[in-house]
Amino acid sequence: MTTKDNLIENAKTVLNSNFDEDKGFTIPCEGLYPFQWNWDSGFIAIGFAHYDTDKAKREIEALLSAQWENGFIPHIIFHNDSDTYFPGPDFHLSKLHPLASKSHRTTGMTQPPVLGFVLKELYEIVEDKTDILNFIKANIDKVYHNHEHFYTHRDPNQEGLAFIYHNWESGTDNSPIWDDIWDTMNPPNYKFERRDTTHVDASQRPTNREYDYYLHLIEIAKEHHYDDAKIAELSPFLVQDPLFNAMLIKSNAALIALYEIIGDAADKISQLKQWQTKAIARFNEKLFNEKLGAYVHYDLRNEKQIEHISSSSFSPLFADIPDEARANTLVETMKTKFGSENRYLCASFDPDSDRFNPKKYWRGPVWINLNWLLYKGLKSYGFYDLSNRVKDDSITLIEKYGFYEYFDSRKEVTENAGYGGNNFSWSAALLIDFLKS
Ligand code: GLC
Numbered sequence: 372m373t374t375k376d377n378l379i380e381n382a383k384t385v386l387n388s389n390f391d392e393d394k395g396f397t398i399p400c401e402g403l404y405p406f407q408w409n410w411d412s413g414f415i416a417i418g419f420a421h422y423d424t425d426k427a428k429r430e431i432e433a434l435l436s437a438q439w440e441n442g443f444i445p446h447i448i449f450h451n452d453s454d455t456y457f458p459g460p461d462f463h464l465s466k467l468h469p470l471a472s473k474s475h476r477t478t479g480m481t482q483p484p485v486l487g488f489v490l491k492e493l494y495e496i497v498e499d500k501t502d503i504l505n506f507i508k509a510n511i512d513k514v515y516h517n518h519e520h521f522y523t524h525r526d527p528n529q530e531g532l533a534f535i536y537h538n539w540e541s542g543t544d545n546s547p548i549w550d551d552i553w554d555t556m557n558p559p560n561y562k563f564e565r566r567d568t569t570h571v572d573a574s575q576r577p578t579n580r581e582y583d584y585y586l587h588l589i590e591i592a593k594e595h596h597y598d599d600a601k602i603a604e605l606s607p608f609l610v611q612d613p614l615f616n617a618m619l620i621k622s623n624a625a626l627i628a629l630y631e632i633i634g635d636a637a638d639k640i641s642q643l644k645q646w647q648t649k650a651i652a653r654f655n656e657k658l659f660n661e662k663l664g665a666y667v668h669y670d671l672r673n674e675k676q677i678e679h680i681s682s683s684s685f686s687p688l689f690a691d692i693p694d695e696a697r698a699n700t701l702v703e704t705m706k707t708k709f710g711s712e713n714r715y716l717c718a719s720f721d722p723d724s725d726r727f728n729p730k731k732y733w734r735g736p737v738w739i740n741l742n743w744l745l746y747k748g749l750k751s752y753g754f755y756d757l758s759n760r761v762k763d764d765s766i767t768l769i770e771k772y773g774f775y776e777y778f779d780s781r782k783e784v785t786e787n788a789g790y791g792g793n794n795f796s797w798s799a800a801l802l803i804d805f806l807k808s
Pocket residue numbers: 399404408410411541542543544
């Protein structure tokens with residue numbers, strides 16, 4: 372077997388052993404993340420689509436089976452009991468919301484909305500187009516309903532940009548971006564028992580004080596029964612995140628394309644196009660920072676941009692948001708700030724910042740899912756050298772260190788440069804896609 376075939380076989384082994392045959396979903400990683408996570412499932416389904424369509428479908432179905440009556444899709448589905456994770460279902464108490472899933476315990480927050488573009492990826496990957504189109508037909512309206520929920524309940528100014536109210540909704544949990552918001556809060560010191568640090572070295576995970584902020588935001592949302600309007604009014608964390616909104620915009624485009632293939636959905640297509648036009652225009656007006664030459668997060672509570680560059684800053688390339696000139700600016704910023712020869716692409720946070728930490732979760736390490744989005748985005752704009760570098764770096768890191776959750780971007784670190792959980796599902800799933808595309 373070639374190295375490539377070997378890697379693919381190893382990736383399949385990781386995915387297959389993280390798949391729960393009985394319940395039909397894949398855990399991100401044993402011990403550390405023992406339930407179903409929303410955007411993980413999307414990336415995982417893309418990996419399965421290359422060799423086991425049935426598992427890809429079951430993954431998506433398991434996630435959608437926990438969709439709330441208002442269209443909301445939660446960030447964690449607690450399909451099973453496990454005491455290796457905190458905070459679990461009894462802390463989140465999603466049933467406080469009147470329209471929460473009756474069949475599943477979940478969290479009351481969401482994650483970047485990847486499902487729309489994942490359905491389109493499945494359509495492109497799976498060979499039996501009739502079969503996969505039937506699956507898409509059976510599920511696409513649920514994803515549309517989810518988008519409708521964002522534009523109706525997560526956009527108080529009706530400007531086409533959805534807010535997130537918790538750092539865990541961003542997917543980039545402890546990014547230094549949020550430090551600016553933590554500075555505006557003073558939560559109590561909660562008494563709780565961390566479980567993540569029994570699986571992973573504490574130097575690679577968020578601090579206890581950071582967990583106080585995370586829990587406090589959930590307590591506020593719970594006090595208001597996870598009501599979006601109340602959260603918009605009262606949560607100290609209210610952010611328009613470029614990664615989250617780029618995922619939504621990319622998914623809008625995918626839904627339009629899929630409905631056009633399916634036919635008979637003129638009203639939905641027209642609504643999606645309206646959301647899309649408004650969203651892209653506002654995104655470019657509000658989330659670009661000329662001085663930094665990159666997209667940034669917007670703090671809606673305190674009405675200002677958060678002026679830091681992270682890998683999320685480049686994700687709009689994946690959703691065709693910047694025009695050519697702006698795409699060139701982004702690429703220059705990526706090359707000069709993140710792309711020196713002694714680094715793997717793409718660090719999750721600005722390596723020149725004093726908040727950069729090459730080992731700590733979203734404060735610096737390279738993540739394979741962000742690399743996959745950047746690879747696709749750069750390629751679609753014709754930046755082939757850079758897109759290939761992102762792809763090759765991703766493969767090299769996995770080949771050298773294993774299917775880790777995140778990796779050190781410094782090339783001088785040549786041993787044990789894979790951090791967080793091992794046998795991590797989306798690293799395996801997206802490696803398969805990298806090697807097959
Ligand atoms: C971490 C990541 C998040 C991911 C989850 C499960 O919380 O920050 O993006 O979804 O792990 O893998």
